[in-house]
Amino acid sequence: MKFRVERDVLAEAVTWTARTLPNRPPAPVLAGVRIEATNEGILNLASFDYEVSARSEIPAEVIEPGTVLVSGRLLAEISRALPNKPVDVTVEGTKVSVVCGASRFTLLTMPVEEYPSLPNMPEVTGVVAGDVLTEAVNQVTVAASRDDTLPLLTGVRVEIEGEKVTLLSTDRYRLALRELVWRPASPSISTVALVRARTLNDVAKSLGASGDVNIALSNGPGVDLIGFEAGGRHTTSLLVEGDYPPVRRLFPDETPIHAVVARQPLIEAAKRVSLVAERNTPIRLNFAEGQVVLDAGQGDDAQASEALESVLEGEEISVAFNPQFLLDGLNALSTDFVRLSFTHASKPVEFTGQESLEGEDSKEYRYLLVPIRFAN
Structure with missing residues (x-):
């Protein structure tokens, strides 16, 4: 040779x-x-x-x-x-x-x-734009568990219904959902697969810039293999076995309270305030008419607070979050504003993107975060 x-x-x-x-x-x-x-x-x-x-x-x-x-x-x-x-x-x-x-x-x-024989690439199930896939994967995998003792939650649930693909992930403390459109090989396709989050991250990094990405799922009663191809490169991965928990129902049907805040200033304020948050202590967000006040630390410890402009609909409300989980959700959004939707101070809070301070939010990407209880 x-x-x-x-x-x-x-x-x-x-x-x-x-x-x-x-x-x-x-x-x-x-x-x-x-x-x-x-x-x-x-x-x-x-x-x-x-x-x-x-x-x-x-x-x-x-x-x-x-x-x-x-x-x-x-x-x-x-x-x-x-x-x-x-x-x-x-x-x-x-x-x-x-x-x-x-x-x-x-x-x-x-x-x-x-050397073992490599698995054959399944027939192409559909095609998605590489940049769309990369953004969607980055948004969803932030909520996937990194605990290998719970292998089901280290995966991303992929639901395919015709031209619509929905990605879902959770680590029990937060839940991410992203919907996207692709070009299916068959318009009547309806299937579900559980893909390792690290596999999707790898594909997004290594193939996402190559233009369109072909996605292939093995057919049959036991869908156990997924493949990706772009730019002369192919990769396959076994799927995660098991039944994913019914997490969709965790998203609230109605949210009587919501607040809208400029996303980037909120990210920067959260980073500053979290500097005094000791390990496993939260950032508190206190929403009132016209503003949200972020604060962390209490008693004899170091303390910090910062106020930002916001629009509040509904009664005043206070919540506390794990600082990193809060930042993960804010960074996953790409819009100028973020809407936080509440049912109750102790219930999960839904984060969605919004293009302006007024108007409607987009449900294309939804991030649900469980608040931390704190003493007033």
């Missing part, structure tokens, strides 16, 4: 393909990246850990076709460190020679015959 490839092209492809390799692979070969050089002048790179697979295709000058398996992380580090010149790769027995300018590296090969 022998080929020549541009350094930047190789480095980018190997780095992307090796990004999900496990730190402690159950079998040594799973730490490898498989490289196949074809007579058509294409390099196929692949990685797989029995949960997530990744494949990328890049052009190369193939002198001798063949397949080899080498340490993915080591090859990624080497390829990024090479000078900006063409890279010649040659397989000689159990060793791989990497030559670039005056730099020369020799890597040991792994037994490629022991």
Whole structure:
């Protein structure tokens, strides 16, 4: 096996393909990246850990076709460190020679015959714009649990009904919902999948800038695999098994009280006030006619407060939030104003975006946050 490839092209492809390799692979070969050089002048790179697979295709000058398996992380580090010149790769027995300018590296090969077969990419279920997918994933995954002892809540529930896709996530303290429009392969499609939040984050970062993203769900009674493809890169992931809790019903049907505040000033004020909030202590928001006052700290501890202009409809109300959870919800919105909708001071508060101080809010993205009880 022998080929020549541009350094930047190789480095980018190997780095992307090796990004999900496990730190402690159950079998040594799973730490490898498989490289196949074809007579058509294409390099196929692949990685797989029995949960997530990744494949990328890049052009190369193939002198001798063949397949080899080498340490993915080591090859990624080497390829990024090479000078900006063409890279010649040659397989000689159990060793791989990497030559670039005056730099020369020799890597040991792994037994490629022991490498598992990669899962096939399912048929494309629909197509979504990469920037829309990236924004939606960033908005929803902030509320997904990071506690692996509750695997169901580390996933994002994906509900597909024709042209509408709804993403839902919760960690029991907050709930995020985002609706978006895509182009389904079948207009009558109706399905549900539970996708790992880290998989969606990875796809958003690595494929979101590549234009349209093809999404593929395996068909049949047990939908257990999801795939994403864009720009010559493919990745698949097993779905999370289990029944997601019925979280939609947590959104209130009616909210007799709501307040509207300029979003960016609220973010900046919350950051300042939270500087005196000790670990696990909340920020309090006191809404009255014409203003909201943020404060934190009490007694002999450091204290801070700041007032901002706001519009309040309904009676005055005070709530307290985990500072980081509050900031996560505010940062996930992209509008100039945020509407906070209340049913009661002790009940979850719904955050939605609004384009101006007056008018209606958008329900495209909804963030529900459980307040912290505090003594008055």
